[in-house]
Amino acid sequence: MSANAKWTEADVPDQSGRVAIVTGSNTGLGYETARVLAARGAHVVVAVRNLDKGREAVDRITAAVPKADLKLQALDVGSLDSVRSAADELRAAYPRIDLLINNAGVMYPPKQTTVDGFELQFGTNHLGAFALTGLLLDHLLPVEGSRVVAVASVAHRIQAAIHFDDLQWDRSYNRVAAYGQSKLSNLLFTYELQRRLAAKNELTIAVAAHPGLSNTELMRHIPGTGLPGYNQLASLFTNSPAVGALATLRAATDPDVRGGQYYGPSGFREMVGHPKLVESSKQSHDAELQRRLWTVSEELTGVSYPV
Template sequence: MAAGAAFLVLPWPGAGSPEEGRGGALLRGGAVLGALLIICVAALRKWIAGGVCRSDRRQDGKTALVTGANTGIGKETCRELARRGARVVMACRDLSRAERAAEEIRASTGNGNVVTRHLDLASLYSVRQFAKDFLDTEDRLDILINNAGVMMCPKWLTEDGFETQFAVNHLSHFLLTNLLLPKLKSSAPSRVVTVSSVAHRGGHIDFSDLFFASRPYSPLQSYRQSKLANVLFSRELARRLRGTGVSSFCVHPGVIRTELGRHVEGRFPLSGALLRLPALLLMKTPRQGSQTSLYCAVTPGLEDRSGSYFSDCAVKEAAPEGRDDQVARRLWTESARLVGIPDDQC
């Protein structure tokens, strides 16, 4: 062999120092643990995703109205309804963002019958104008999804002098639904879906101080009160609409990765940043969060469950506070007084 020739020596399996053996075992053990972690995370994500709306019922010829529709679960609900052929009206405060979302939905679904309309739920005047324009220009309303909301914002008052969370999450949707009832009834069978939250548990309707005028303001207590109001409103609406062909459902969408939590992160920026990554693993995507709203909107045969509370595409029992019919009736009467409509309009 020529001088200077090089040799390539390959290690024989099992050869090497004890340290190298232990290192290989550690690597193999780490790979196994990594694989198990991936499997566990995948299983956790599947469990968190919850129920899926499996109805493929088309919605051609029907009109659906969704509030808070330019982002989050509202946008994904609109996308699914458009994909099924419905005319979709996206009611949003920011029309420029709404139009961008609508254009995206038209492109992704091939349904050009997706329109935007201005609605500011912090203004009863805006709600009345929206309802008047809708009644004047739309032929029907088959699905109303009261989706928009705010969560744990600072103590702000609307132009009507109402605390923002109670006004936006409950009072404005209460007024909107009542004003649109003629169209819902004439389009029957039709459905009203109100998005609440599991946060209604532990909530309390303080009729003596609904707007925190004389007690310390708590963003969490206010949010819980407004979400409990959603549950009670949906329940009382179902009772009042019995026999009309209009069904009412209330849903908990799950904990979703949306803009809704921006005020929480704003209040606790450091902890929000530290918890953001692990929290992402424990939250539904907007598409997953839209499934229960979609389920209640399109699944056949739910009429006999009107007034029920749903989560993960199944009927669940609301908290005892959400099943108090006496409080539900009193809340209806007080809400009607605050927004200026007759108590017996429904």
């Protein structure tokens, strides 16, 4: 592909024989990611909280890709019990895992907590993904070309800090800042995981991607989304889910991707467009911050890593 060409789903290499787990893949970015991987021949695990919606997604993908090889898996990343149960089932079913795509997440909800008592965005977007990755990682480590992909956000730059003195936003709650914290956590986690993998010369790499502004169900808590004409207006300044998912797909499948890289849209301020290699904030590369968050995450989830 030339330097100026747009990377599209047609650039996804053959995925035959590969096992890909995509969390939150019943709708939006996750659905499009699962659809394309299935179309390229991967065995795709559609890992979702709502099994009814998951079955609908499986049926939709199968209608579009008749030869799709799909497995539905119950997984609520907002519950550590569910994460552990799903990880046990996945470990039993798949001795080798090629791709783990941590896509599931929530954005800008009113103040809520997970069943484990964590602020909903931090608990779902970061801690659930951290726990799942740690529990599955030893099934990726022996697999050449295996990858852990975090779906981050440009919001990691917006009012983003790790509030170690009040991680669960008990004293006050700002849903935008809390989302930013969770997305900054995704990147800090990815870079620290990659450092640990590289130190042991593992076959697995950790990479991240973000979709820019994509018009998906994730935006349902943004004021005005229910107004007449919103979708038509949003289509003018957002990516469709299919285009938004391309950054994830590139991070997951492009043979030129290297560990610790970050992919996002090529358009204005990385809001829209086809994916390219992008840069995250200086704060996300703070090694001390990465290590501190890692330690806290192990303590909160009870999950320790084999690297």
